[in-house]
Amino acid sequence: MQLNLARPSQILFPLVATVKRHTQEMTSTEIEEIIKTELQVEPDITNVFGLDLTKCLIKPSRQKYKNANDSTDIYELWTVLEETEDGNGYKIYFDENNKIFGLAIKSDKDELIDIGSYGSFLKTLYSM
Numbered sequence: 001m002q003l004n005l006a007r008p009s010q011i012l013f014p015l016v017a018t019v020k021r022h023t024q025e026m027t028s029t030e031i032e033e034i035i036k037t038e039l040q041v042e043p044d045i046t047n048v049f050g051l052d053l054t055k056c057l058i059k060p061s062r063q064k065y066k067n068a069n070d071s072t073d074i075y076e077l078w079t080v081l082e083e084t085e086d087g088n089g090y091k092i093y094f095d096e097n098n099k100i101f102g103l104a105i106k107s108d109k110d111e112l113i114d115i116g117s118y119g120s121f122l123k124t125l126y127s128m
Contacts, residue, residue, distance in 0.1 A: 026096045028060040065114045
């Protein structure tokens with residue numbers, strides 16, 4: 001058996017193929033459009049499942065969330081709704097990687113805790 005001891009610069013083919021993935025990040029406007037489209041089935045957005053969405057919906061903003069089952073797992077999600085004006089109620093987030101909405105709560109340490117994904121905005125809202 002003979003080993004090829006060529007210097008790295010002499011190797012013609014890479015040993016490991018690298019694939020660059022370019023992901024287009026969503027904008028807050030695109031997320032608002034998803035929500036707006038879903039809300040077209042609601043006759044009165046001032047009373048959807050007991051909430052006035054004209055007050056609860058916020059401009060989507062990226063925030064750090066912790067996984068409820070693993071506090072070392074931290075990731076960014078888009079916060080789109082706050083149940084209460086003081087920020088202590090439920091939150092609805094949008095996960096742009098999986099294109100789903102989910103629920104979160106604020107911990108006693110003011111950390112956002114992801115408590116589960118529900119799919120559509122309305123399914124998530126009805127799960128509160």
